[in-house]
Amino acid sequence: MKKTLISILSFIASLGIVSSAQAFSLYDEVSEGDLSNVGATPTQLGSLTLGNNLLRATFNRGINTDPDYFSFTIPQGQILTEIKLNSWNTSPFFEDIAFIGIEEGLSFDFVFSNTNNANPAAGLLGWSHLRSTQIGTDKILTEMALSNLDPISSGLAIVVNEEADNNPYTPEQIAQFPSGVTEDLLKANLRSAGTIGTTGSTVGWFPGATGFKLPLGPGNYSIWLRQGSDIRISVELDFNTQKVSEPRSVLGLTLVLGLGLVTVISKRKFN
Template identity: 25%
Template sequence: MPASRILALLAALALPLGSVQALTWDETINGDLSDDGNAPTLVGTLDSGSNLFSGTMGALGGGPTMDADVWNFTIAAGYYLTGINLVDYSAQSGSLTNNSFMAIASGGTINMSDPSNHLSNALWGYGQDGFGNTYVDLLALLDAGPEFGGIGFNGPLPAGNYTFWIQEGADQINYSIDFVTAPVPVPEPGGLLLLGVAGLWSLRRRRR
């Protein structure tokens, strides 16, 4: 066997079985995320498990221009979004009380001037939970909203295409946000059987 084939085989064997590279977007590596709600950065389909987005937004360099970050993603059929977790949030000013803005909408764009078609929107930040924790459940904040007008939703987000927008108006913010997806649970065979029996019993009672 050629040496190159042996090296390739050894490299493959060194990989953990079943390992999957989660989707990540790091602005220092992948480039700046869009600041245009009509042309968000297309990041593709979220992988099962963690999908990490890291970047910088707001008053970059202390200047008057406010940089938003907007990206479009897809949740595959058979999956849903179970969490949007704030892993890291730090302000250039050192403030622990910043409240940045976030919004999510269905489809490939998001209106940045009219919230009426937002699925939800809310304020988020390092001190959002009052304890200075950075692992804040942003999905729960959105689920409890919208704070500034919109459609609203309940529970995990189902399969589909969505656009997410974050914005800071007074500071430069470094952030990392983890989008977590999971397979939609399939009913156990026993549960399906019970549902079938219950359905037949109900039908029998109606025929009497």
């Protein structure tokens, strides 16, 4: 596995990809106000800059429903290589297994269907179970890309079971759990994210998403952040873009990263 990853990184370097270490504040709800709560009119964030694009958002469902919808553009000549979860904060601490979905275009018209039980994720380009165990990894974009595959084929079942097995919650976090919430319950929620969802369930894998090849190429995209409880989740997401010097390099990179990451997610959690 180590040799495989080194080979991928060496190939990427040979393509002449240029990245920027400078972090750009794409949006910060604390200073810029609440992101849109309406999918038809997401907050328009414009074009991603080359390198790191940081977005800070707080969302929940609960009594005072506050989902977040926003749109952005990946410019021509650039690719989105990862969406990294930098931070996850709740008060009290709670692993609710939130949701992040992506559609093509500058609006988000997907809604969960009560009638299309065979393919409830139909209409989504991709999606992932947003969770604290993704902090510091590039799991989000990869899980979105592979969300058209069942959790066994994509490797998601292995990933979430490894997360649960690795005792992901600190003593400080456990001490903050809401009344009635236990470590075993939250670990069970993690494991259920890698199983086939059933009608009425809030955590699980659901078919219907289109899926896509990695990295994500130029175009307009919209994202939906949501979760199902009154507890508000605050996250920082890093949308990392890179530049490819030659058009033919994009295809090569897509093939290499796509195949390499399918192998990684199938065998171990991301690092």
